[in-house]
Each structure stands twice: as C-alpha cells, then as structure tokens.
Amino acid sequence: MTEIVLSFDYGRKKIGIAVGRTSTGLAEGIATIPTNPSELLWVKINTLIQEWQPDTLVVGLPLALDGHEPAFVRYTRQFGGQLNSRFKLPVYFVDETLTTDFADAIIRETTGSGKRITARRKLIRDRLAAELILTTYLNEYTITETG
Numbered sequence: 001m002t003e004i005v006l007s008f009d010y011g012r013k014k015i016g017i018a019v020g021r022t023s024t025g026l027a028e029g030i031a032t033i034p035t036n037p038s039e040l041l042w043v044k045i046n047t048l049i050q051e052w053q054p055d056t057l058v059v060g061l062p063l064a065l066d067g068h069e070p071a072f073v074r075y076t077r078q079f080g081g082q083l084n085s086r087f088k089l090p091v092y093f094v095d096e097t098l099t100t101d102f103a104d105a106i107i108r109e110t111t112g113s114g115k116r117i118t119a120r121r122k123l124i125r126d127r128l129a130a131e132l133i134l135t136t137y138l139n140e141y142t143i144t145e146t147g
Helices: 038-052 073-087 099-111 119-146
Strands: 004-010 014-021 027-034 056-061 091-095
Touching: 004 038, 004 073, 004 119, 014 038, 014 119, 027 038, 027 119, 038 073, 056 073, 056 119, 073 091, 091 119
Parallel strands: 004 056, 056 091
Antiparallel strands: 004 014, 014 027
16 A cells, blocks of 8 residues: 655754655655744644645654764654644654755755855755655665565
C-alpha cells in the first residue's frame, strides 16, 4: 500500500516541509514556513495536510554527532507531539544529524555560490533538509517492508 508522508525540518524560526510516497521512495521539498506567529504556522500546516492527505508525518531530530540529545530536541519532540494531537496522524522521528550542513553543501555545489548562503537559499535549504530527512525515513521504510 502506498503511503503519503510529510516530513518536517523543525527550526526556531522556520520549518522546511517535504512530501514523498513509500511506493516510489522519492521525496520533494514543498514549503518553508515561519514558526511565528504560531497561529499562522498551524493554519499553513493544516492547509498542507488537507492538500496532501498524508498517512504519516516525520520530524527530524537534531541529535549530536555522538548520538546524545541536545536541549533543542525537547522542542522538536514537542512539535511532533503537537502534530500528532492536532492531526491524529502517526509521527515518527528520524535522526537528522548534518542534514542542514549537507543541504548547504548541495546548494553551494549546484549554484556555485561559494560560502555565502542568501535568504532565498536558506528557504531552499530548509526544504532540502526536510527532503533529506524524508529520504532517510523512506529508505528505512523500504528496508523494513522488504527485509
């Protein structure tokens, strides 16, 4: 059965969002939305939930390189809990260690922008980070389903 999955790269100022399907294993960044005001954040997430009708939600966990949970993880887990309580969909957490750094590297490589990341590229970066989080989930899902 094909599931539609939305993933979230949660940050203090904005959230990158991607969509994918378990049948294809492909993910696509679809939005970057500001976290404030929070009322508008939830309206925009609700609009995306209504549009895509996901079966599952995935949130990236910003774990430290040694695997421990920095203090910010608490806010990420709270966000995941809010997603679950508001939309009554299963929420899974995926290690997102270095996804933003990897997204920055991809942007620099493909745009030739050097070290400078502009505001527009930051919006793309957040979507791309959500895409990388979702790709990790979809790869694990495929392994679980076939293994």
